[in-house]
Amino acid sequence: MDSLKQALRRLAKAVVVITTAKDGVRYAMSATAVSELSMDPPSMLICVNRSASLYPILAQQAPFAINILHNSQIDIARRCAGEVKGEARFEQGDWRELDLGVPGLVGAQATILCRNAKQVDHGTHGIFIGDVSEVFLEGQPEPLVYVDGRFTKALEGAL
Numbered sequence: 001m002d003s004l005k006q007a008l009r010r011l012a013k014a015v016v017v018i019t020t021a022k023d024g025v026r027y028a029m030s031a032t033a034v035s036e037l038s039m040d041p042p043s044m045l046i047c048v049n050r051s052a053s054l055y056p057i058l059a060q061q062a063p064f065a066i067n068i069l070h071n072s073q074i075d076i077a078r079r080c081a082g083e084v085k086g087e088a089r090f091e092q093g094d095w096r097e098l099d100l101g102v103p104g105l106v107g108a109q110a111t112i113l114c115r116n117a118k119q120v121d122h123g124t125h126g127i128f129i130g131d132v133s134e135v136f137l138e139g140q141p142e143p144l145v146y147v148d149g150r151f152t153k154a155l156e157g158a159l
Contacts, residue, residue, distance in 0.1 A: 012147035017080045018046055019103040020057050020064040026103050027054045028089045030081035032146050033125075034066055042132035044114055047125045053085070058128050061116045063100040066130075067108040069144040071153035076105065077144055078151075099134060109143060111136040 013032035020027050033047035044066060048055050058064060069077055076093045084091075094106035104111045114130025121127070145152050 009148045012145050015069045015077050015144040015146050015151065017067045017069060017076060017105060017108075018048070018054060018064055019067060019105075020054060020062045021097075021101050021103060022057050022060065022062050026087060026090055026095075027057055028080045028103065029054050030077045037129060043117065044112055044130045044132060046128050046130065048128065049125055050121070051124075055126055058116060059119060059126065061119075063102050063113070063115050063133075064128070064130060065098060065102045065104050066112040066114065067105040068110040068112075069105075070107060070109050070139065071142050071144045073105075073107065073144060074151050104136065107138060108136075109138060109141060 016031055016034050017028050018031050018034070029048070029052055031046065031048070035045050037043040037045045046064065046066065048058060073093070079092055080089050090103065095103045096106055098104040098111070098113050100113060100115070102113060104113070112132055113134040115133050116128060117131045118129040119126055143154055145154055
């Protein structure tokens with residue numbers, strides 16, 4: 001449905017990198033289909049295309065982190081959006097291992113570590129619900145934003 005695609009290009013979203021790991025192998029992908037779900041219990045949801053390398057790992061209930069990117073981290077966003085594959089996605093940026101063995105991006109505006117609680121598949125995507133186990137905050141809100149097929153940043157002092 002082309003009109004739906006065109007409508008969604010007008011929906012500005014913060015850019016995140018979703019990360020997980022299994023058996024010593026790290027996985028990462030850029031995404032915008034992320035949302036808070038509940039504050040009681042604290043939980044998040046992420047949507048992952050079933051063709052993504054991350055999907056089968058998450059389908060095995062691996063924990064994950066949502067790294068909310070700073071507007072200076074556009075190169076990391078591009079790498080994790082498919083510019084490179086596999087472990088090469090971690091060659092840029094300062095990554096640390098969080099509890100649960102999940103990679104976290106140092107310098108991200110926030111990193112939300114989640115235990116994988118539930119999965120629902122619908123169409124081309126899996127929807128994963130994560131119970132929040134830990135949150136890390138850095139700096140002030142200066143998000144990397146994706147709108148109309150390109151990366152940008154929020155305007156300071158807007159409205």
